[in-house]
Amino acid sequence: xxxxxxxxxxxxxxxxxxxxxxxxxxxxxxxxxxxxxxxxxxxxxxxxxxxxxxxxxxxxxxxxxxxxxxxxxxxxxxxxxxxxxxxxxxxxxxxxxxxxxxxxxxxxxxxxxxxxxxxxxxxxxxxxxxxxxxxxxxxxxxxxxxxxxxxxxxxxxxxx
Amino acid sequence: xxxxxxxxxxxxxxxxxxxxxxxxxxxxxxxxxxxxxxxxxxxxxxxxxxxxxxxxxxxxxxxxxxxxxxxxxxxxxxxxxxxxxxxxxxxxxxxxxxxxxxxxxxxxxxxxxxxxxxxxxxxxxxxxxxxxxxxxxxxxxxxxxxxxxxxxxxxxxxxx
DNA sequence: AATTTTAAGGTCAATGTTAGTCAAGATGTA
DNA sequence: TACATCTTGACTAACATTGACCTTAAAATT
Numbered sequence: 101x102x103x104x105x106x107x108x109x110x111x112x113x114x115x116x117x118x119x120x121x122x123x124x125x126x127x128x129x130x131x132x133x134x135x136x137x138x139x140x141x142x143x144x145x146x147x148x149x150x151x152x153x154x155x156x157x158x159x160x161x162x163x164x165x166x167x168x169x170x171x172x173x174x175x176x177x178x179x180x181x182x183x184x185x186x187x188x189x190x191x192x193x194x195x196x197x198x199x200x201x202x203x204x205x206x207x208x209x210x211x212x213x214x215x216x217x218x219x220x221x222x223x224x225x226x227x228x229x230x231x232x233x234x235x236x237x238x239x240x241x242x243x244x245x246x247x248x249x250x251x252x253x254x255x256x257x258x259x260x
Numbered sequence: 261x262x263x264x265x266x267x268x269x270x271x272x273x274x275x276x277x278x279x280x281x282x283x284x285x286x287x288x289x290x291x292x293x294x295x296x297x298x299x300x301x302x303x304x305x306x307x308x309x310x311x312x313x314x315x316x317x318x319x320x321x322x323x324x325x326x327x328x329x330x331x332x333x334x335x336x337x338x339x340x341x342x343x344x345x346x347x348x349x350x351x352x353x354x355x356x357x358x359x360x361x362x363x364x365x366x367x368x369x370x371x372x373x374x375x376x377x378x379x380x381x382x383x384x385x386x387x388x389x390x391x392x393x394x395x396x397x398x399x400x401x402x403x404x405x406x407x408x409x410x411x412x413x414x415x416x417x418x419x420x
Numbered sequence: 421a422a423t424t425t426t427a428a429g430g431t432c433a434a435t436g437t438t439a440g441t442c443a444a445g446a447t448g449t450a
Numbered sequence: 451t452a453c454a455t456c457t458t459g460a461c462t463a464a465c466a467t468t469g470a471c472c473t474t475a476a477a478a479t480t
Binding site: 102215226 | 312318386395
Binding site: 263288300301304321322323324327 | 436438439447
């Protein structure tokens with residue numbers, strides 16, 4: 101028994117997979133909620149928590165009569181857009197938890213595999229540990245170093 | 261009478277061994293703790309001390325309803341068994357050039373691939389750069405840090 | 421054309437259910 | 451003894467679900 105949010109997430113992903121060309125899907129919030137037996141705002145929660153930019157999605161919507169929710173799965177095919185995307189989602193500072201989340205998301209998107217994730221986690225952990233135990237850096241400064249190192253690694257992969 | 265942490269560690273490893281294909285296991289923290297008659301946070305201690313990326317494990321978790329802890333084992337072989345060999349090859353100190361040579365050799369032996377080598381090079385170079393520009397470390401000290409980080413990464417991959 | 425009605429979607433706060441953190445104390449070990 | 455490792459529990463943070471109330475856009479009416 102998995103949670104509803106994940107079930108709805110999978111359903112939307114199936115719809116996207118079925119779109120051979122564009123990977124865009126349009127939904128009616130109320131209908132989707134009804135078919136899963138939940139309140140409409142649950143759909144917003146699914147979108148907010150699962151179809152985020154760092155997971156590679158764009159969400160557009162319109163209210164009123166003939167309203168809709170449109171979900172786009174972005175591909176970032178050319179190196180330029182991948183670099184831009186990486187800079188955008190990693191940002192200037194990353195906590196250890198945020199780092200892990202991002203790496204998991206990247207693995208789920210197929211941008212890195214498990215071994216690569218392992219290497220990156222070990223390197224970042226060591227850098228963080230050195231910063232804490234050897235150089236007495238503040239959590240913020242360490243977060244900046246982590247974000248910086250992660251960006252460099254991801255950028256090098258994006259161009260490879 | 262061995263300690264609880266080790267007992268729980270063995271239990272999780274048995275669960276991983278039972279997974280024939282992918283060594284992945286999902287747990288409920290509270291249930292596991294209950295079955296061993298300990299507080300839930302003991303499970304976190306087991307994970308933090310025994311299932312680290314340095315030992316070849318990746319841990320993901322989710323809180324809230326239907327929460328879980330998922331453990332992935334990437335290297336079956338106990339990294340400790342090959343530790344001396346890695347220590348011997350890498351040594352206590354590594355110049356940037358020696359690093360590159362070593363990584364190329366590893367790639368040629370098929371122990372890592374081009375992407376993995378790239379990740380490692382970027383991480384080591386960044387660590388070296390930080391040591392030089394931010395902390396004014398001597399070349400020797402930086403070489404020690406590089407060697408240390410490389411050894412940790414190689415151990416995590418349980419390379420030959 | 422302006423106003424009202426209707427039909428969408430959005431926001432937010434309350435609640436319940438997990439897991440994580442941290443530090444103090446207990447136990448084991450050199 | 452001194453140091454490291456283990457154990458515990460109080461407190462914190464994150465995630466999921468729900469519903470009351472808000473905003474927007476199109477259609478209908480005046």
